[in-house]
Amino acid sequence: MCNIDHLLSRQHAIAEQCAEPLPIPKFNTYCICNLRGGIGKTSLSFNLSYLADNVLAVDTCPQGNLSYFYNPNYFNSRTSTYDMLLPYFMPGFGKASHVAQRIEATNHFFNGHNAFYIPSTDMLYNFASTMSFAFSQASALTGAQQQQLIDTMLFSLRSEIRRELAETSTQKCLIDTSPFFAGATHLAWHATDALIVPVRTDQQSINSLSLLLQSLSNPASPFLRIMPSNNHIPKIQLVVLTHCGWSTRAGARHQPNQQTRVYLEQVRDLVARYITHFTTSIPENHIVLLDDFLGSGRISTAQSKPINLLTAGESATIQRVRVEVNSSVEKIKNQLLFINNSIW
Numbered sequence: 001m002c003n004i005d006h007l008l009s010r011q012h013a014i015a016e017q018c019a020e021p022l023p024i025p026k027f028n029t030y031c032i033c034n035l036r037g038g039i040g041k042t043s044l045s046f047n048l049s050y051l052a053d054n055v056l057a058v059d060t061c062p063q064g065n066l067s068y069f070y071n072p073n074y075f076n077s078r079t080s081t082y083d084m085l086l087p088y089f090m091p092g093f094g095k096a097s098h099v100a101q102r103i104e105a106t107n108h109f110f111n112g113h114n115a116f117y118i119p120s121t122d123m124l125y126n127f128a129s130t131m132s133f134a135f136s137q138a139s140a141l142t143g144a145q146q147q148q149l150i151d152t153m154l155f156s157l158r159s160e161i162r163r164e165l166a167e168t169s170t171q172k173c174l175i176d177t178s179p180f181f182a183g184a185t186h187l188a189w190h191a192t193d194a195l196i197v198p199v200r201t202d203q204q205s206i207n208s209l210s211l212l213l214q215s216l217s218n219p220a221s222p223f224l225r226i227m228p229s230n231n232h233i234p235k236i237q238l239v240v241l242t243h244c245g246w247s248t249r250a251g252a253r254h255q256p257n258q259q260t261r262v263y264l265e266q267v268r269d270l271v272a273r274y275i276t277h278f279t280t281s282i283p284e285n286h287i288v289l290l291d292d293f294l295g296s297g298r299i300s301t302a303q304s305k306p307i308n309l310l311t312a313g314e315s316a317t318i319q320r321v322r323v324e325v326n327s328s329v330e331k332i333k334n335q336l337l338f339i340n341n342s343i344w
């Protein structure tokens, strides 16, 4: 059983910048997902994309929050994730290429970074029904032909990402997803070998982690019902417990507050129970804590500025309210660096 004290002493070492990166395998493409909204998927995708050089960030969420971080006018883009995927599900449309855009062209905080993004579009809101219609049409075919068509559709995002990585000379890829499985998230699970799963410190987020684990393990789940010929199922690389808070009691600074502890224990139990779905067999390799961003998150979002560029005491006026970067930002920067150093 994974020991909570071990996780907490590692968090302390992370804050002090003396933790060894996690002994986990490395992958080129990660899908940041959980089946719940507002838990930190996009914030984590954005901040990790800043830390990883030679990176391609792919926005598959119709809300387009990640695209907005890179470019507030992203919706004027000629081509998007949707245009890359549509030809696989509605034959007749031309295949897209060179869709990725250089991030530094529209977000100056990325100056000098070899980093690209593929923008989202609100057309992705209806994509789940386009996909489901195409899968039902595939059922009219039989045998090898049917499986070949299903493979092509399920691996559409994977194929498109491979092409864009080659075209942009990038090696690392982060895919941000919507809170829903149906649609592009389904394809994102097949486009990656490993998932990074943010879980917020609340009961609904624990429930969504449990739902995600069932989706990966229950043969009747919508994910496992339509399988490619190689039976590809992504493993989970990390569960990132977000919005963590710490004790304010004297002498207990490195102890999580009661809420964080309760949900950390539940995460620990779920990870241990489903450990065969993780990239190693050791539960403590797969749980990290990320502090509540507080004012740092608000300023980062308002200015599209990576958290690792913020300094404590920096302030901004957001909707006529003065917001300050709190002193915990240094700890958060170290937590983000630790995740970055562990996954690539």
Ligand SMILES: Nc1ncnc2c1ncn2[C@@H]1O[C@H](COP(=O)(O)OP(=O)(O)OP(=O)(O)O)[C@@H](O)[C@H]1O
Pocket (backbone or CB within 6 Å): 036, 037, 038, 039, 040, 041, 042, 043, 044, 061, 063, 065, 177, 178, 179, 241, 242, 243, 244, 290, 291, 292, 293, 294, 297, 298, 301
């Ligand atoms: N530790 C943390 N990690 C990530 N986000 C945090 C954290 N603490 C606070 N936040 C805040 O949580 C809010 C929600 O984050 P975000 O938009 O990344 O969630 P999401 O999961 O992508 O939501 P959606 O499902 O709607 O796309 C943001 O305001 C962010 O600043």
Ligand SMILES: [Mg+2]
Pocket (backbone or CB within 6 Å): 041, 042, 043, 061, 065, 066, 177
């Ligand atoms: Mg999001």
